[in-house]
Amino acid sequence: MMKFTLLIAQFTDLSAAELESWIDAAWVQPEPAGASMQEWIFHDIDIARVRLIYDLRRHLATPEDLIPMVLALLDQVYELRCSLHDVQSAIQAQPSSVQAAILAALRRG
């Protein structure tokens, strides 16, 4: 968990205004803990997401107007993986004969 100002201080070249614009655009959604953004609380996943957006902008040179698209696609990838995890757990809870049958069916694709 981290406050707005502390998070900003982790980066050499991320301004408060830029991070605020990311929050305004809902690219990152910290938890409001007061009236001003400066008091918002960033959980670990929010911090990691800020770093991801930072990497996309600074290191990978992703244009600003493409960030929503990239994030939307990434969110879908992670969501799909989450669903696949669930399917996987459900399958792994089955008797091995059922697992083998499912695998065989998948391979026939």
Next chain:
Amino acid sequence: MDDPYQILGLKRDATADDIRVAYRKLAKKHHPDLNPGDKSAEEKFKTISGAHDLLADPEKRGKFDRGEIDAAGAPRHSERQYYRDYADDGGRTKYRTNPAGNAGADPDDLESFFSQAFGGRGFAGGRPTPPANRHYTLSVDFLDAANGATKRLTLPDGKVLDVTIPPGLRDGQTLRLKGKGEPARNGAQAGDALIEVSVAPHRLFRREGDDVIIEVNMSLREAVLGAKIQVPTIKGPINVNIPAHTAPGTRLRLKGRGIGQGHQFVELKLVLPTGPEPALNAFLEQWKPVHEFDPRAGLLDP
């Protein structure tokens, strides 16, 4: 750490732009958050970032080039939690298009079951692992890429790979060496070595598809009277005829002298005498062309 130039597939004389472009290309490919299913992405990304940090800083790069620091002196990238570590831990987060409840997913890696289904591996007898490929980058000369060559790649473990560069190889193409990746183990086949090749630009030649373009200077006398000149091609110099009365910008085609079925084009540029030429001035002042014409006809028309 290995040679940062090799990691980024760069030559020693790479410019700051070359470094940035090479870094971005590899970072886009290997950023861990863009590769949630690839456990090795984090290590690769760290290696790439380390190489970039060293080469992007002119002072550090200079020290490295002079041998004052080795690549291990590059700043360490401290352990970092990536977004995927949270978003891909099997739980559901707020960054979802459809925030359903947590169905108690297994945090085991997703690949374990599905790779058996989609990797075409046997199911009986434990948990077979898919073959592991290894990724390398290699920078080759323009001429080696055009004509084909064999390049020796020394791997971090000291082994040596002879990489055959097929003639006409393009910048960014990936070569696959079957069975030269991770060695076979626990029922997994040996992986492949995947070598991404970047082609260094050439001082004289540039490539357009399978054609090779070269700019060649001609003198005023050669342009007017014609001349026989020697021009380099990717397979060595050949004689080329400049016809009399050749305008600058003319492209001469050397049939079949390009890459594969391509041609080489010679773009002729006019170079005036470097010093004053009184005789030429005197001639031009009293010269009356047979065909008077306006080289800027129509330029000022609305």
